[in-house]
Amino acid sequence: MTLEILTADALAPVRHGFFTRKGGASSGIFKGLNCGVGSSDQAEIVAINRARVANAMQVDPDHLLTLHQVHSAKAVVVDGPLDTRPKADAMVTATPGVALGILTADCQPVLFADSRAGVIGAAHAGWRGALDGVLEAVVEAMVGLGAERERITAIIGPCISQANYEVGPEFLDSFTAEDPSYTQFFANGEGDRMLFDLAGFGLSRLRTAGVGRAEWTRHCTYAAEDRFYSYRRATHLGEADYGRLIASITL
Numbered sequence: 001m002t003l004e005i006l007t008a009d010a011l012a013p014v015r016h017g018f019f020t021r022k023g024g025a026s027s028g029i030f031k032g033l034n035c036g037v038g039s040s041d042q043a044e045i046v047a048i049n050r051a052r053v054a055n056a057m058q059v060d061p062d063h064l065l066t067l068h069q070v071h072s073a074k075a076v077v078v079d080g081p082l083d084t085r086p087k088a089d090a091m092v093t094a095t096p097g098v099a100l101g102i103l104t105a106d107c108q109p110v111l112f113a114d115s116r117a118g119v120i121g122a123a124h125a126g127w128r129g130a131l132d133g134v135l136e137a138v139v140e141a142m143v144g145l146g147a148e149r150e151r152i153t154a155i156i157g158p159c160i161s162q163a164n165y166e167v168g169p170e171f172l173d174s175f176t177a178e179d180p181s182y183t184q185f186f187a188n189g190e191g192d193r194m195l196f197d198l199a200g201f202g203l204s205r206l207r208t209a210g211v212g213r214a215e216w217t218r219h220c221t222y223a224a225e226d227r228f229y230s231y232r233r234a235t236h237l238g239e240a241d242y243g244r245l246i247a248s249i250t251l
């Protein structure tokens with residue numbers, strides 16, 4: 001099956017893609033393009049899937065770089081193949097031929113580019129990382145490599161939508177403790193439950209950071225089982241594990 005790759009006009013002419021689960025070699029609960037080396041899927045099958053992504057990005061498989069993601073606000077600068085995956089949740093580079101890869105299954109995959117400066121970035125931004133500043137860390141690291149803040153475009157790819165992101169009161173408390181105005185990203189749910197707008201929060205943080213353009217592709221990972229993996233959906237279905245989507249960008 002052919003890979004399905006979502007792109008954003010705003011990132012052109014930089015090569016990039018938010019890959020759906022279609023076109024992969026995995027089976028069972030991982031059916032499709034599972035690129036998560038941390039999943040319980042067969043390692044050789046995950047390697048096949050990642051090689052297909054590398055081919056689509058026009059780089060060698062060892063030049064498709066991913067991280068040991070830990071829901072942090074840490075961004076690292078990379079310039080070539082990695083011996084080990086750094087514990088971080090974002091990468092930036094100014095090196096052509098290196099494809100930055102971010103794995104998600106409800107969290108925000110965010111791709112960044114200042115095409116004029118030749119600087120790109122990628123972030124894994126769940127609620128914790130976004131609240132702690134991972135998006136701002138990417139912007140600062142890109143500026144450090146010569147990007148200009150107002151020229152940076154940031155695109156949030158498929159992630160869980162507000163309609164499907166139910167949280168408890170303690171979750172709201174974590175946000176309002178940082179800034180009382182963050183209540184704007186919550187809507188009332190059933191009982192004491194609330195619905196959190198992850199992408200809206202990400203867009204707000206990006207715009208406050210001063211990027212020139214910030215958008216969300218408006219795809220919900222939870223709602224479209226045939227196209228996207230979702231940690232929350234897998235949990236609700238009682239599945240033992242879940243696949244990981246990949247988003248990638250390269251110069």
